[in-house]
Amino acid sequence: SDLLNSVWEYADTHPEFFRNSPTRAPDAVMGAVGEILGLKIDYYVLVNMWGVARLIDALGGVRVHVTQDICYGVGRADGGVIRAGTHRLDGNDALWFGRARDHDGSTCAGGDNHTRMKRQQCVISSMLDQLDPSTVLFKFQQLAKAARETFMTDIPRGRLQDLVPLADLVKQAHETTLSFVPPAYDPAWPDFPRIRADVRKALAAPPAVRPRPHHTAVSATARLSDACSV
Secondary structure: OOOHHHHHHHHHHOHHHOOOOOOHHHHHHHHHHHHHHOOOOOOOEEEOHHHHHHHHHHHOOEEEEEOOOEEEOOOOOOOEEEOOEEEEEOHHHHHHHHHOOOOOOOOOEOOOHHHHHHHHHHHHHHHHHHOOHHHHHHOHHHHHHHHHOOEEEOOOHHHHOOHHHHHHHHHHOOOEEEOOOOOOOOOOOOOHHHHHHHHHHHHOOOOOOOOOOOOOOOOOEEEHHHHHHO
């Protein structure tokens, strides 16, 4: 399989090809992603999905628009349904909203990987909207505890201070996404030169801090916030 999770698993189970490096799995994924996108990936951040749920709980939930009923855990005691409408989801429901595949054969939506990607982008967009300075300050202890349980990275401590002004830029910026999904891209036969060209085009867009109504005109590129309307 060419899926990135398979790259991780292969590196993890074949240490002899990676000099027994303790970071061989994330290093392999960084190398694969960098080669596909035509970028040099310097560092990684590993995110624990249930840690994200705790982070959302620390925020007091995340407000998202659910376009149709989402079933999860069908046939299981801990299964449930997230109803269509605008809701403030707790961490558990937000995680299932982003990852659910199940359907009950009637009204509940399931979804392929591309549908799940859009729902995950919706959660990310909503979290960014809620992470204003006053919220971070008021809930700093809860957020800091959740963050410690959520992220692992190889970014040197000395470089972390560089992320502070970057975080402010991200908050002011108009975020866009470039999704390599059908019909614009064929996952079975990826056109790597085209992918790299589209990445260069997206990165060559106007500066990050700009009015939100304008967005990059790149094939398969969309505003991150638009993911909540699909």
